Amino acid sequence: MTLPAFEILHNDNPWPDTEGVTAWDFTLGGGGRHLIDAIITQDKPRYMLEIGCFLGASAKRWLSLDPNLKLIGVDSWSNWLVAQCRKYVGRPGLTRAYPDIKVQQRFAADVERQGPFPTAMANLRGFEDRFVPVRGTSPDCLPTIKATGFTPDLIYIDAGKKADDLNVCHQLWPNACITGDDWHWNRTKGYPMRKIVTNFAEQYGFHVTAEHATWVLNRN
Numbered sequence: 001m002t003l004p005a006f007e008i009l010h011n012d013n014p015w016p017d018t019e020g021v022t023a024w025d026f027t028l029g030g031g032g033r034h035l036i037d038a039i040i041t042q043d044k045p046r047y048m049l050e051i052g053c054f055l056g057a058s059a060k061r062w063l064s065l066d067p068n069l070k071l072i073g074v075d076s077w078s079n080w081l082v083a084q085c086r087k088y089v090g091r092p093g094l095t096r097a098y099p100d101i102k103v104q105q106r107f108a109a110d111v112e113r114q115g116p117f118p119t120a121m122a123n124l125r126g127f128e129d130r131f132v133p134v135r136g137t138s139p140d141c142l143p144t145i146k147a148t149g150f151t152p153d154l155i156y157i158d159a160g161k162k163a164d165d166l167n168v169c170h171q172l173w174p175n176a177c178i179t180g181d182d183w184h185w186n187r188t189k190g191y192p193m194r195k196i197v198t199n200f201a202e203q204y205g206f207h208v209t210a211e212h213a214t215w216v217l218n219r220n
Ligand SMILES: C[S@@+](CC[C@H](N)C(=O)[O-])C[C@H]1O[C@@H](n2cnc3c(N)ncnc32)[C@H](O)[C@@H]1O
Pocket: 026, 027, 028, 029, 051, 052, 053, 054, 055, 056, 057, 058, 059, 074, 075, 076, 077, 078, 081, 136, 137, 138, 139, 158, 159, 160
């Protein structure tokens, strides 16, 4: 059921031409992703859904761990990300990844000139058969993915830090292992994602394993 669904999604969501496009394997991930690595290498999920792919660094990480893993990636890849990347220049995340200010400026300029979507897909080159980019906004686009028959074993949410993504994922795919990022974000705002995930766990009978930014919902 899920393989034909994956193929439908693959046909309906073509990759852009990435010839000559420079890849930037930059992630904003805040740590603890080894928890997801362990699920991929030990439980061997066949189908994964990632909500919030940005430049494809986390997607590339998951796909590199298991040659049989297939991933649907949802992101709007909107031009709003261009301004976002400009803002990173000179700031800690980008400075750590690319200490040279000229490299940081080239990063922002490439994302602007090439566009966020082709830049992300350039980073995922080599995974054309196993990564499907669904350009859309979550959770609105999730029922359309479900309608193809696609059933993810594993879901990773790294998008808008809103309860909707989690609730809709659980409604659509109650047997999926749901995980995500932003556990540590943002102390001054009272860790909103942490609250969403803990409330969800209490309501639906899960317990949470979390480390740094990463959280995993486990059934009680
Ligand atoms: C923190 S970044 C994701 C980082 C990525 N997972 C990585 O580690 O490389 C958040 C991404 O979520 C996307 N996003 C935010 N809200 C979204 C929504 N409602 N639907 C789809 N994508 C969304 C943004 O476009 C952005 O690319």
